[in-house]
Amino acid sequence: MEATEIIELNNEKRTRLTEHNLKYYEDMLLYIRLNGNKSEQQTEEVLLEMLEHLLQAQQEGKTAEEVFGSDPKAYCKEVIKEIPKEEQKNQISLIIMIVLQFLGIFIGVTGILGTALYFFFGIGNSLTTFSIGSGIAILVIDLILLGVFIFSILKWIKRGAFSKKETKKWVEFFQVWIICTVFIGLIMLIQRFMPAFGKEVSIPTFYLAILGALLYLSSYLMRKNQTT
């Protein structure tokens, strides 16, 4: 079974826990799941086993404390220690996939919008001029921002799940909206205020659209290869 299938199964079975056991179990789930460099497959498999165990114990009238002890954090650490690392191959290909996709969208949208604006409305220029040095610097900073963005979304998920019952839907939406706005805002600010350095080059804007499409396509192909 694939990790995603196991996660679905876990979501479904978890609803059968009593309120007390659910709270205990979900704390463990988050603590164990949010260890980035551990094998996803092994993580999900052991989490499902623990859930099944707890469900059976619950039927016999036992509590989560009786099964996993009174110090779940220490117990989770013990479990995490024994989960094998995610294969480096998987880790690296995930990062490359995200980077390619981001660059593809970023460069592609710039190219398509620029070309469309020029041809249909006569705005701007058919050539895009940029400095190589600052262009690369902007891309690198954007990628770092993307990393921080993904990390904060993960953090947000972790916090949100801990206080699931109290947080209202619109508050959650507002929080995500703020994180996204800050992310996009920073990207635009950097583009605006980065001083130009390095050799200046001009290329037809529609080249960017093609480059973006190629980058996006390669990330798409990578993902397709991975799942089959």
Add this chain to the structure above:
Amino acid sequence: MLNKVAIISTSILLYKVGGILSLRSQLLKGILEGCILSIINMQPAYGYELSVKLQQFGLSDVSEGSIYPILLRLQKEELIKGEMRASESGPKRKYYKLTEKGYEALQLFTHHWELIKEPVDNIIEQGGNAHGSD
């Protein structure tokens, strides 16, 4: 009387230093691993089943959850292999079976255990008798 006080205070001291405590958990860990290998060797089993069997054999002191870190370690060392399949009662479960390497490890464990079991039994028995006749 004075002797007994000395013995008790020394053991409290040793206990506090933690030597006995960590020795105990180390010892238990190794023995638990051997027991789990042995139970899986009888018949492929899933997590909950394993903990029930351990308790049935009288190891009720072992907390149920403690088998999962051990199962993960045994998988990492390729001594056991987990396989998801449907159980008799319906839901899919991860059944563990021994690998070739696991079988060899079990043989080794059994051998070491046999070597250590009798002498330790003898020593404890005689030590206990000496104390009783004191």
